[in-house]
Amino acid sequence: MTGLDILGDCEFSIVCLIKVGRGLLSKPEPWFVIANLTVNLLAVVEKVESVQMSADDVEKTSSEAVKGLKGIIAADSSICLVNGTEGKLLYRGYNIDDLAEHATFEEVSYLLLNGELPNAGQLAEYQESLKQYRSIPSELIDALKTLPTSAPPMALLRTLTSMAGVYDPDAESESSDKRLQISIKLISQIPTIVAAIHRVRKGLDPVDPDPSLCHAGNFMYMLNGEKPSEDATRAMDLILTLHAEHGLNASTFTSRVIIATLPDIYSAITGAIGALKGKLHGGANTEVLKTLFEIGSVDNIAPYVKKVREAKGKFMGFGHAVYQVEDPRAKHLKELSRRLGEETGEPKWYEMSIEMEKLVYAEIKRNCNVDFYSASLQHYMGIPGDLFTCIFAASRIAGWCAHILEQLDGNKIIRPKANYIGYEERPYVSVSER
Ligand SMILES: CC(=O)SCCNC(=O)CCNC(=O)[C@H](O)C(C)(C)COP(=O)(O)OP(=O)(O)OC[C@H]1O[C@@H](n2cnc3c(N)ncnc32)[C@H](O)[C@@H]1OP(=O)(O)O
Numbered sequence: 001m002t003g004l005d006i007l008g009d010c011e012f013s014i015v016c017l018i019k020v021g022r023g024l025l026s027k028p029e030p031w032f033v034i035a036n037l038t039v040n041l042l043a044v045v046e047k048v049e050s051v052q053m054s055a056d057d058v059e060k061t062s063s064e065a066v067k068g069l070k071g072i073i074a075a076d077s078s079i080c081l082v083n084g085t086e087g088k089l090l091y092r093g094y095n096i097d098d099l100a101e102h103a104t105f106e107e108v109s110y111l112l113l114n115g116e117l118p119n120a121g122q123l124a125e126y127q128e129s130l131k132q133y134r135s136i137p138s139e140l141i142d143a144l145k146t147l148p149t150s151a152p153p154m155a156l157l158r159t160l161t162s163m164a165g166v167y168d169p170d171a172e173s174e175s176s177d178k179r180l181q182i183s184i185k186l187i188s189q190i191p192t193i194v195a196a197i198h199r200v201r202k203g204l205d206p207v208d209p210d211p212s213l214c215h216a217g218n219f220m221y222m223l224n225g226e227k228p229s230e231d232a233t234r235a236m237d238l239i240l241t242l243h244a245e246h247g248l249n250a251s252t253f254t255s256r257v258i259i260a261t262l263p264d265i266y267s268a269i270t271g272a273i274g275a276l277k278g279k280l281h282g283g284a285n286t287e288v289l290k291t292l293f294e295i296g297s298v299d300n301i302a303p304y305v306k307k308v309r310e311a312k313g314k315f316m317g318f319g320h321a322v323y324q325v326e327d328p329r330a331k332h333l334k335e336l337s338r339r340l341g342e343e344t345g346e347p348k349w350y351e352m353s354i355e356m357e358k359l360v361y362a363e364i365k366r367n368c369n370v371d372f373y374s375a376s377l378q379h380y381m382g383i384p385g386d387l388f389t390c391i392f393a394a395s396r397i398a399g400w401c402a403h404i405l406e407q408l409d410g411n412k413i414i415r416p417k418a419n420y421i422g423y424e425e426r427p428y429v430s431v432s433e434r
């Protein structure tokens, strides 16, 4: 905006006043003069603001970025409510406590994808579809055998999920039916891929899925090569139910950002797996077990907490971006960890976790999150620590797919802007003069 523009806006008031002075206009009341000037000055302010608004288009704005986008509402969603002050979690309106107690992962994943719990017929049909999709292309197993066994399982999962997209003839389909089908396929196949990773890196052959087993039972079977007990099946089912969905967490947001550019579902899921891998997110469960192993005994916890505090370090499995009170999922995992600690005759890891929870809370006033007790629990279930995040992914695939389908319904590309804090425009300097 130039000085001339501003003058232009004041012009009417000034010209009027001059005309009054020359007797060309009758003398107005003082309130009229003030009101007139105010109106025109407001117009100037508005113009200045609109000039700033158009400068925003080139990412130059005076406003500050919200770090981590904390508290920013980035989407309308009817999938999940995370109430951080009350510690409440609802999937499509159903409380996680009720789902943990009564529902199976099949019901929960159907609910997340379709918006309603299935009736008996719908559930049977859905379970059948999940079973039909369980086998993965043999090319994935062949490729897995060529990859380094030392690679983190989440890196292998990321690579194989991306590959699965290459072998799916429907991957590029834009039909809603096909997209729902791909979602069901992914919910079914991620556990098969995870189990194959687990076995191949141990030098074992992958185990073919068993159609007589439910989703969780078959997952345990493909991991261990033995039919699981009812308790083991129920434990896996609970883990899958509790981790299935959590609003706009980092990996889910990633999946929505990716799908919003309209690539294919596999691309969005591959990105989500990459985001979940990080230790500030899903990767924290692996870190928790490492910590428990490093500490070794209840007696060493107090010195460990002191050491981490002095180094201004992080306590893995503690704190949350949304919950200011207890994570409502943690108590379910904690109780199961207690039970399995007793049943395996190795309560140490549970007892250490209890002491750690107490001492860390006293130190930083942060509760434990879903990743904390899932570590001792999965350890009791015989799952290696570095596979924990893959188990998380085998569950969260349901939430990711639900969000992807929701994003595609009325899609808009997600494109926030940066608060530019770099150089003003400056002249190019040739190499010889730098
Ligand atoms: C499934 C999940 O993703 S659950 C989360 C899993 N991640 C972890 O367990 C890793 C440890 N926890 C954390 O790093 C954090 O609590 C997060 C990433 C989960 C949340 O981070 P934020 O939203 O920034 O939380 P919050 O606003 O409470 O953190 C503010 C400060 O509190 C302190 N704080 C929070 N959590 C912790 C922790 N676990 N240990 C030590 N200090 C902590 C830190 O000083 C933090 O600032 P910093 O991140 O700059 O170091």
Ligand SMILES: O=C([O-])CC(=O)C(=O)O
Binding pocket: 245, 246, 247, 248, 249, 250, 321, 322, 369, 370
């Ligand atoms: O919501 C979050 O930020 C992290 C979390 O608990 C989850 O993804 O389950």
